[in-house]
Amino acid sequence: MMAENKRSDRALLQVDKLCVSYGLVEALTNASITVGEGQIVTVIGPNGAGKTTMLSAIMGLLRSRGGITFDGEAMVAPEVETMVARGMNLVPEKRELFGEMSVEDNLVLGSFQRYRMGFRDHAQTMEEVYGLFPRLRERRTQMAGTLSGGERQMLAVGRALMAKPKLLMLDEPSLGLAPLITREIFRIITQLRSRGVSILLVEQNARAALQVADYAYVLETGEVAMEGPASELAGDPRVIEAYLGLGGKHQEMLAT
Amino acid sequence: MKLALSPRLVLAAFIVLLAMAPLALPAFYVTLLNYIGLYAMVALGLVLLTGVGGLTSFGQAAFVGLGAYTTALLTTSSELPGWLAWAGGSPWLALLVGLVFTGAVAFLIGKLTLRLSGHYLPLATIAWGLSLYFLFGTMGFLGGHTGLTGIPPISLFGYELRQGEEVYYLIWAFVLAAVLTASNLLDSREGRAIRALKGGMVMAEAMGVDTARSRMVIFIIAALLACASGWLYAHMQRFVNPTPFGLHIGIEYLFMAVVGGAAHVWGALVGAGVITVLKQWLQDLLPRLFGESGNFEVIIFGALMVLVLHKARGGLWPILVAGFKRVIPVAAQRRSIDRDVPALPRRELPAAGTVLLEAKGVTRRFGGLLANNNMSLEVRAGEILALIGPNGAGKSTMFNQVSGVDTPTSGEVRFLGESVVGKGSRTIARKGLSRTFQHVRILPTMTVLENVAIGAHLRGSRGVLSAAWRLERAEEARLLAEAARQIERVGLGEHMFDEAGSLALGQQRILEIARALASDPCLLLLDEPAAGLRYKEKEALGDLLRKLRAEGMGVLLVEHDMDFVMGLVDRVVVMEFGEKIAEGLPEEVQRDPAVLQAYLGGEE
Numbered sequence: 001m002m003a004e005n006k007r008s009d010r011a012l013l014q015v016d017k018l019c020v021s022y023g024l025v026e027a028l029t030n031a032s033i034t035v036g037e038g039q040i041v042t043v044i045g046p047n048g049a050g051k052t053t054m055l056s057a058i059m060g061l062l063r064s065r066g067g068i069t070f071d072g073e074a075m076v077a078p079e080v081e082t083m084v085a086r087g088m089n090l091v092p093e094k095r096e097l098f099g100e101m102s103v104e105d106n107l108v109l110g111s112f113q114r115y116r117m118g119f120r121d122h123a124q125t126m127e128e129v130y131g132l133f134p135r136l137r138e139r140r141t142q143m144a145g146t147l148s149g150g151e152r153q154m155l156a157v158g159r160a161l162m163a164k165p166k167l168l169m170l171d172e173p174s175l176g177l178a179p180l181i182t183r184e185i186f187r188i189i190t191q192l193r194s195r196g197v198s199i200l201l202v203e204q205n206a207r208a209a210l211q212v213a214d215y216a217y218v219l220e221t222g223e224v225a226m227e228g229p230a231s232e233l234a235g236d237p238r239v240i241e242a243y244l245g246l247g248g249k250h251q252e253m254l255a256t
Numbered sequence: 257m258k259l260a261l262s263p264r265l266v267l268a269a270f271i272v273l274l275a276m277a278p279l280a281l282p283a284f285y286v287t288l289l290n291y292i293g294l295y296a297m298v299a300l301g302l303v304l305l306t307g308v309g310g311l312t313s314f315g316q317a318a319f320v321g322l323g324a325y326t327t328a329l330l331t332t333s334s335e336l337p338g339w340l341a342w343a344g345g346s347p348w349l350a351l352l353v354g355l356v357f358t359g360a361v362a363f364l365i366g367k368l369t370l371r372l373s374g375h376y377l378p379l380a381t382i383a384w385g386l387s388l389y390f391l392f393g394t395m396g397f398l399g400g401h402t403g404l405t406g407i408p409p410i411s412l413f414g415y416e417l418r419q420g421e422e423v424y425y426l427i428w429a430f431v432l433a434a435v436l437t438a439s440n441l442l443d444s445r446e447g448r449a450i451r452a453l454k455g456g457m458v459m460a461e462a463m464g465v466d467t468a469r470s471r472m473v474i475f476i477i478a479a480l481l482a483c484a485s486g487w488l489y490a491h492m493q494r495f496v497n498p499t500p501f502g503l504h505i506g507i508e509y510l511f512m513a514v515v516g517g518a519a520h521v522w523g524a525l526v527g528a529g530v531i532t533v534l535k536q537w538l539q540d541l542l543p544r545l546f547g548e549s550g551n552f553e554v555i556i557f558g559a560l561m562v563l564v565l566h567k568a569r570g571g572l573w574p575i576l577v578a579g580f581k582r583v584i585p586v587a588a589q590r591r592s593i594d595r596d597v598p599a600l601p602r603r604e605l606p607a608a609g610t611v612l613l614e615a616k617g618v619t620r621r622f623g624g625l626l627a628n629n630n631m632s633l634e635v636r637a638g639e640i641l642a643l644i645g646p647n648g649a650g651k652s653t654m655f656n657q658v659s660g661v662d663t664p665t666s667g668e669v670r671f672l673g674e675s676v677v678g679k680g681s682r683t684i685a686r687k688g689l690s691r692t693f694q695h696v697r698i699l700p701t702m703t704v705l706e707n708v709a710i711g712a713h714l715r716g717s718r719g720v721l722s723a724a725w726r727l728e729r730a731e732e733a734r735l736l737a738e739a740a741r742q743i744e745r746v747g748l749g750e751h752m753f754d755e756a757g758s759l760a761l762g763q764q765r766i767l768e769i770a771r772a773l774a775s776d777p778c779l780l781l782l783d784e785p786a787a788g789l790r791y792k793e794k795e796a797l798g799d800l801l802r803k804l805r806a807e808g809m810g811v812l813l814v815e816h817d818m819d820f821v822m823g824l825v826d827r828v829v830v831m832e833f834g835e836k837i838a839e840g841l842p843e844e845v846q847r848d849p850a851v852l853q854a855y856l857g858g859e860e
Contacts, residue, residue, distance in 0.1 A: 022758065046790045047762035093761055093788075148648025172761075176694070176787050178646045178816050180857045204762075204788050245791045250818035253857065 012037045012198045013058070013088075013167055016067035020050070020057045027053045029222045030066070034215075035167060035200050040193050042201040042209040042230065044243055045219035051202045052093055054219070055169050058200075059083055059090045071166060084113045087166035093175065095156040099145030103136055106144050106155055110162030122162060129158040132188055150181035157188070161197075168192065169200040174208075174254070182254050186212055206243040208254040210234040218243070260587040274428055278421035287420045290492060292525075292532045293427040297434050297485040299512040299524035301478030304438060306510065307518025309474045310454030311370070312378040314506045315385025319358055319479040321392050321501030323486025326354035328404040328496045329397070347410045351487045355480055362479035363472070370471050385506050392498040403497025410491045423492050430488060431525070434481055437724045438521045441477075444723035444732060445716045448706055450474055452699055458661065459697035463775060464685040464714035473720050511557060515564050517571025519701075526573050531557070591705065591753065593740045597733045600715050603688055603776050605808040606672065608638030612779045612810040613689070618657050618667035620650075620834075627653040628664070629834040633812075635779060640801060640811040642821045642842075645831035646855055651814045652694050654831070655783055658812075659691050660684040671779075686714055690777035692768035694784055694814070700757025704748060704767055707756045709739040711774030742770040747796055762788035766797070773804075780804065782813040786820050798824050818856065822846060830855060 013035040020028040028050040035041045043051050057064035060078035068075045070086055098106050107129060111122035130137040133154045139147065144155060153173055160168055170189070174182040182205070189199060190212050203209035210216055213230035218239065226233065233239050240246070278286050298316050305311050327350035330336065336344045343349040369380040393401050409416045410426065417423045441447050449470045452460040457467050490496050508531065516527020538553035546552060568575060580586070606612065613635040620628040627650045635641045643651050656662035658669050660681035669677050676684050690711065698707050712735045718728035743752055746766050751759060756767060765785055772780055786794050794817065801811055801824060815821050821828070821842070828845040830838040832854045838845050845851050 025758075044790075047760040047788065047793060049760075052760065148646075150647040172788060175761075176647070176784055176816065178644075178855055179818055180855060181647055182816070183857055204790065206791065243791050245795070245819075250822070250856075 010037045011035065011069070012039075012071060013200070014067070014069040015054075015058060016069070018054065018057055018064050018066035018068070020053050020062055020064045027222055028057065028064070031219065031222070031224050033200075033217050033224065033227075035198050036215070037166075037198055038193060038196055039215060040189065040199045040201060040213045041215045041217070042203060042213040043217045043219050044203070044206045044209060044239075045225075046242075048221075049219045050222040051219055052171055053222075055090055055171050055200070055202060059088065059169065061090075081113065084163055084165075085117060087164070088169070089160040089163050089165035089167070090169045091153075091156045091160045091171060091173065093171040095152050097144040097147075097152060097155055097159075099143065101144055102141050103144055103147070103155055104140040106159050107136070107140075107162050110159035111164075114163055125162050125164060129161050132161070132191070133158055149176045150178065150184075153177060153181070153185060157185075161192075165197065167198045167200065169202075171202050172204055173201070174203060174205055179250065179254060182208075186254055205254055206239075207234070210239075210244075260585040262587055263589050266586055271432065274432075275425075278424050283420055286424055288532060288536060290420055290424055290427050292529045293424075293431045294485045294489050294492075295509065295512055295532060296431050296525045296528035297488075298482045298509045299516065299528050300431075300434055300438055300521060301481035302509055302513035303516075303518055303521055303524045304442075304450070304474045305478040306513060307520070307523070308442065308451055308454065309471065311471060311475065312510070313381040313475075313478070314378060314503060314510060315381035315388070316478065316482045316509050317501045317503070317506035318385045318388035319362065319482035320486035320489065320505075321388060321498070322358045322361060323351075323354045323483030324490040324496045324501070325392060325398055325404070325486075326350060326357055326483075327487045327490050328407050331408055332404055332406050333397075345408075347408065347487070347491055351484070354483050354487055358479050358483035359476055362476045366472050366475045370468070370475060381506075382503060385503050389498060389502045392501060399497070401498060403495055405495040407490055407494045407496070409494065410488075417491075420492075423488070427488050427492070430484060434484075435521050435525070438477075440726055441720065441724045442521070444728060445709070445713060445718065445735060446470070446473070446720050446723045448702070448710050449713060451702060451706075452710060456697060456699050458681075459693065460710065460713075462659065462661065462681045462685060462691055463710050463771070464682050465710070466682060477720075508557075511561060513571075515560070515571055517573030519570065520573045523571050523573035526576060527571065530572065534560075591703075591736070593705075593736055593752075594733045595737060595740075597730070597737050599741075600712070600734050600738050600776070603778060605778050606637045608636075608808050610637045610672075611635075612637055612672060613658060613812065614668075614670040615654075615658055616668045616670075618654065618664045618669060620653055620657055620662065621665045626834050628657060630667070631657075631831070631834070631836055633829050633836070633839075635810045635812045637778065637810050638805055638808045639827065640805055640813065640825040642825040642828045643812060643814050643831065644816070644818075644821065644828060644855060645837075649831040650834040651831055652783060653834075655691065655694075655781055655812075655814065659689060659781055685775065688776075688778040689781065690772035690775040690779070691781035692765065692772055692783055692785060696761070696764045696768055698756045698764055698767060698771075701755055703753050704743060704751050704756050704759070705736065705739055705753060707767060708743050708770045708774050709735055711742070711771035712738050712776075714775060739770075739774050742773045743767075745773065746770045746800060760788075762790070762793060765789070766793075769797075769800075777809070779810045779812065782811065782815075784814055784816065786815055786817045794820050 011034045015033045017030040017032055018028055031054055045051055056062045058068060060080045060083050068078055070088060107126055135151055136154055136158055173185050186208055201209055210230045210233060216230040216233045217224050218226040277289060298320055302316060305313055327347055330343050330350040331345060331347055343353045365384055372380055392398055409418045417426060449465040453467060453470055460467050512527035512531045513524060515530055517523025535553050538556055542552035543549045611634055616632050618628050618631045631654055645651055657664045660679055663678045671684060671687055716731050716735050718731050722728040743749060746769055748766055769785060786797055828842055829836060830845060830851050838848045838851050
């Protein structure tokens with residue numbers, strides 16, 4: 001498969017024995033994952049397994065213990081701003097748009113850190129984003145709060161892309177989206193990879209996620225329970241039994 | 257198991273310390289403690305009002321004034337009008353009159369201002385706070401700015417409380433009674449409704465909570481606490497003038513609540529203590545430091561406030577508790593659920609096939625946008641109807657029209673044969689409709705159990721007073737047992753006592769289903785219940801919905817997971833651009849070209 005060939009040896013993100021606790025409760029225990037350059041890596045697992053926690057910790061939104069190496073540099077106690085400046089971006093589960101601002105202003109804010117670092121290419125990046133999401137161009141003067149669910153997700157992804165990230169972390173990108181829009185989102189995810197963006201994907205449609213991903217991890221109760229090339233995990237009976245189920249023709253279609 | 261103190265023991269130790277304080281401390285500190293007690297009562301009202309209920313008031317000092325002036329007038333005046341003569345001369349009767357009077361004034365002011373939202377309410381409290389203050393100063397019979405003197409001391413069983421350490425016990429008895437009353441109230445059915453006011457109004461109304469009433473309840477309680485504090489103050493000082501009831505004191509009370517921990521009843525004590533002691537200390541220290549006199553402490557208070565808001569949003573109480581527990585472990589107070597209580601009575605479900613919900617020609621316009629256009633649908637008892645369609649097609653808007661959260665521009669909605677257009681979600685909830693929300697609406701700092709118990713609100717009836725004095729424990733046990741049963745039914749049993757906000761998003765959706773079930777509905781409206789769930793979790797949800805259907809419940813659901821929907825539901829209604837484009841059995845709809853094009857895809 002094409003995806004197999006694409007796997008590069010260079011790791012863009014290396015997370016080593018990451019632990020996060022909320023008070024006395026440990027939400028993540030010794031989770032180690034790697035995202036190679038140009039790869040889509042997905043993390044599947046039940047609700048409450050710690051997937052969102054893991055993304056937040058990598059992004060520096062939560063305090064964690066363990067090692068995070070990003071783009072060849074070990075990050076000690078990562079902070080959100082530095083991570084964004086280094087080329088990491090997170091599209092959170094709840095989108096967190098600026099509802100009272102226009103679509104375009106939301107996008108411009110996405111390039112804030114780059115602008116501060118002296119890059120003045122946001123107009124061009126915005127064109128690229130509009131190229132990916134023509135719908136956003138149609139709605140660019142509209143307030144973000146008035147968008148439909150699918151458009152919101154597009155805007156959230158678009159805003160993250162404005163920072164020209166090397167690694168894009170997507171937390172449940174298809175949450176609440178209709179099948180057609182979900183398909184579009186998955187198409188864009190693969191398109192982004194071909195543009196050289198690496199992606200760490202947490203997604204409820206496990207079947208579709210495994211279909212687009214190169215490599216996958218199964219996270220259960222805060223620990224990595226299984227890992228392997230996505231196509232192998234998709235055929236693993238234990239994964240099928242717990243996360244995919246049989247049949248599911250509609251889900252199958254989402255990643256086509 | 258580590259050895260840990262029971263919370264009751266800690267409380268008992270605190271009371272013993274309080275009781276011994278006047279014996280051990282010099283008179284000056286006893287006076288200071290008296291003031292702390294007086295302030296704490298007002299701050300406690302603000303904890304309920306602002307910290308818990310989310311209503312900010314700058315005007316509490318005026319209520320203290322009402323209490324103080326009422327008793328001052330009644331106990332000193334020799335020429336009371338005939339109808340009030342019975343209350344003359346006795347502080348205790350004056351307290352009664354003061355409470356009734358203050359309650360009435362608060363009710364009136366509340367009626368006029370509590371509807372205001374956002375920053376308008378705090379502004380309104382400033383307005384009436386100022387008005388009452390100037391009223392005290394200008395009314396001739398209240399002594400103008402010199403005030404009233406010669407107020408008698410309070411006598412208890414014929415013994416006059418003249419000295420600071422004598423009135424001390426009375427003040428602190430009042431404080432402790434108020435704190436216990438407030439904590440009892442918050443830990444009850446009415447209390448959950450009050451705690452839902454901050455950030456959960458839409459949800460609470462949908463669960464049948466009369467939020468306007470709950471707001472009024474805490475407003476009046478806060479005013480009564482302030483009034484009692486004023487009464488004690490007047491008889492301790494033995495004279496009153498308008499100064500201590502001005503707006504700046506009102507602001508100081510708010511300081512106390514926020515610094516102490518506005519969301520915790522004991523925070524009121526801490527805040528009152530810290531601010532009072534600090535003020536005393538700074539008033540001594542600062543003029544010496546700056547070499548001249550002036551109100552320098554106000555500046556320090558301002559800085560302190562900014563610091564607290566930055567570093568400790570929750571106030572000092574949570575920090576103190578954490579620190580204390582590190583030194584002396586205190587056992588967590590865990591709710592026990594009594595499973596043996598008789599189950600709550602259940603609604604008689606309509607026979608299978610009965611039309612539960614009927615929407616006819618529902619149109620909803622937002623300005624120029626037609627969110628729903630001539631939409632009709634019908635849900636029967638014992639069936640699951642799916643409402644599907646692209647994002648932005650108007651499905652959630654339709655949900656809001658039929659559940660009373662919103663009112664259609666035109667069209668008819670009937671529930672169990674009765675028109676419910678414009679009835680409001682509370683009325684419809686009472687009739688047996690319960691719902692979940694697309695964007696979860698939970699109270700993140702309350703436990704899963706308490707969140708679900710809000711759903712059972714309408715199945716209890718005991719009011720504020722019985723909650724405050726723990727006379728409703730039998731009913732409360734039944735409500736909690738019911739909530740626990742629903743939590744276990746949806747599979748969240750192990751999270752019963754966790755904070756709802758700590759659950760993953762998918763679990764929060766399941767929590768909403770348990771909350772809806774706790775109201776014992778005959779029709780369930782579920783807005784994307786399976787979003788964010790994994791395969792196994794979806795299977796469990798499907799099983800639960802099948803079981804509910806078999807029991808005769810009607811279910812209307814919006815959902816995007818077609819594998820989940822098509823294998824589960826009886827009929828499907830498809831929407832696009834606010835209109836119905838198809839309706840039928842799942843197999844029919846899946847073959848419909850219009851549906852394939854608009855929604856499902858695969859029409860290449």
